[in-house]
Amino acid sequence: FQKLAEMNVYFLSLILTVILVISFNTEALSPHYYDHSCPQADQIVTNAVKKAMSNDKTVPAALLRMHFHDCFVRGCDASVLLDSKGKNKAEKDGPPNISLHAFYVIDNAKKALEEQCPGVVSCADIVSLAARDAVALSGGPTWEVPKGRKDGRVSKAIETRQLPAPTFNISQLQQSFGQRGLSMHDLVVLSGGHTLGFAHCSSFQNRINNFSTQKQVDPTLNPSFAASLKGICPAHNKAKNAGATMDASTTSFDNIYYKMLMQGKSLFSSDQALLTTPSTKKLVAKYATSMEEYERAFVKSMIKMSSISGNGNEVRLNCRRVR
Numbered sequence: 001f002q003k004l005a006e007m008n009v010y011f012l013s014l015i016l017t018v019i020l021v022i023s024f025n026t027e028a029l030s031p032h033y034y035d036h037s038c039p040q041a042d043q044i045v046t047n048a049v050k051k052a053m054s055n056d057k058t059v060p061a062a063l064l065r066m067h068f069h070d071c072f073v074r075g076c077d078a079s080v081l082l083d084s085k086g087k088n089k090a091e092k093d094g095p096p097n098i099s100l101h102a103f104y105v106i107d108n109a110k111k112a113l114e115e116q117c118p119g120v121v122s123c124a125d126i127v128s129l130a131a132r133d134a135v136a137l138s139g140g141p142t143w144e145v146p147k148g149r150k151d152g153r154v155s156k157a158i159e160t161r162q163l164p165a166p167t168f169n170i171s172q173l174q175q176s177f178g179q180r181g182l183s184m185h186d187l188v189v190l191s192g193g194h195t196l197g198f199a200h201c202s203s204f205q206n207r208i209n210n211f212s213t214q215k216q217v218d219p220t221l222n223p224s225f226a227a228s229l230k231g232i233c234p235a236h237n238k239a240k241n242a243g244a245t246m247d248a249s250t251t252s253f254d255n256i257y258y259k260m261l262m263q264g265k266s267l268f269s270s271d272q273a274l275l276t277t278p279s280t281k282k283l284v285a286k287y288a289t290s291m292e293e294y295e296r297a298f299v300k301s302m303i304k305m306s307s308i309s310g311n312g313n314e315v316r317l318n319c320r321r322v323r
Contacts, residue, residue: 029146029307033125038117041147045126048109049133052102057251060134061197062102067131067306068193069097070124072180073159077152077310078123081106081319084157094160099200103320105130110319123319124149128306135302138196140253141295146303150312153322166203166268170276180308182301188274188283189301192294194267195257197250200243201233204267209235220272222264229267258288 034041052059070080073091081103084090091097106126113121125147136142164176177187207218208229217226232244244267247257257266261284266272274280287294316322 028309029148031144031146033147034117034121038113038120040116041113041121041125042129042145044112044116045109045129046133046137048105048112049130049137052105052108053137056102058198059102059105060138060251060253061246062100063105063127063130063134064193064196066100066102066106067127068190069100069160069163070127071305071308072163072176074152074154075308075310075312076124076128076149076306077312078127078149078316078319079152079155079310079312081123081127082155082322083320085321088155089157090155091157091160092155094157096160096163096165097157106319114317119315119317122149122312122315123151124310124312126319131306132302134196135253135298138251138253141299143299143303146307149310151314151316151319152310152312153314154311164270166199166270167206168270168273170273170280173270173273180305182305184277184280185283185297186301186304188280188287189294189297190305191271191274192255192257192287192298194246194271195249195253195255197246198243199246199267200241201237201239203243204229204269205233205237207267207269207272208233218269218272220264220275225263225265255287255291255294258284258294262288 049059049063066080067076069091070076070078073079080091080097080100082090082092084093092100092103106123109126109130110121110123113126125145128147128149129145132143132145162176164173168176173187174184177183182190207221208216208226210216211218217223217230221229229244233242246267247260249256257271260266261271261274274284287297
C-alpha cells in the first residue's frame with residue numbers, strides 16, 4: 001500500500017509539473033502583456049511603420065523578412081538588430097542578411113516607445129509588431145500579436161547559415177522548419193510571405209543559367225518567364241541591384257504568389273520545391289484558390305513562428321547594442 005501511495009504521489013507531482021510547464025509556456029506571451037505598462041505600444045509601432053511606408057514601398061517586405069530571419073536564428077530575440085562590434089561579426093552582416101534593410105523603422109518605434117514608457121517594450125516585440133503591421137498595411141490580415149519576448153545579447157554572423165536558402169529542396173526545407181517546431185503546412189503558408197518583396201539575381205541564378213549538365217534552364221520554369229528572367233539576369237550579370245519582384249503585385253499582400261507558382265512562375269528553387277510533394281502541392285492549390293483560407297492560415301503560422309522562444313532575458317534600451 002505504501003508503495004502504491006508513493007507511486008500515486010509521484011504521478012500526481014509529475015502531472016502537476018506538466019500542467020505548470022504548459023501554463024508557463026502559454027502565459028509567457030500574451031496579447032495583453034503591455035495593457036497596463038504601455039497600453040499605446042501597438043499604436044506607436046503602427047505609426048512608425050505607416051510613416052516609413054509613406055516614403056518607401058519596400059518597407060513591408062523588409063520588415064516581414066527581418067522578423068523571419070530573426071526568429072530562425074536563436075529564436076525571436078531581436079539578435080538580428082545588433083550591430084557588429086569589435087571582432088564580433090553580427091547576424092545582420094552574415095551573407096543571407098546583407099540585403100536586410102529598414103532597421104531604422106525599428107529604431108524610430110523604439111525611440112517613441114522609450115519616450116512614452118521607458119525600459120518596458122522589448123526590441124523583439126517591436127520586430128513582431130512591425131511585421132504584423134507590414135502585412136496589415138499592405139492589404140493583408142491583422143491579428144493580436146502575443147507579446148512578452150525578451151531581447152538577447154548574442155548575435156553571430158556565422159549562425160545565419162542556419163537560415164533556409166532559396167536553393168533548398170523540400171527535404172532540406174522540412175528539416176529546417178521542423179527543427180524550429182514548424183510543420184510542412186507552416187512552410188507552405190509562410191512561403192506565401194514572398195508575395196511581398198524583391199529578389200536579387202544571385203538568389204535564382206541557379207535556375208536560369210547552367211541548371212544542370214543537360215539543361216541550361218530549370219525545366220519546371222515557364223519558358224517565357226524564364227526568358228524574361230534571363231533578360232534581367234544574364235549569366236555574367238554585373239548590375240549589383242538587378243533582380244525581380246517576387247510576384248506580380250509585390251506591394252500587395254495577396255495570394256498571387258501561389259497562382260504564379262502553379263503557372264511555373266516562381267523565382268526560387270525553394271518555392272518550386274513546394275510542388276514536389278502531393279501534400280504541399282495540394283496546399284499551394286488551395287491557397288491559390290482561396291484568399292480567405294490563406295489569410296486565416298497565415299495568421300496562425302505567423303503567431304506560431306513568432307513564438308519560437310529565444311534566449312533573451314532583458315529589454316534593450318537601444319535595439320542595436322547591448323549595454
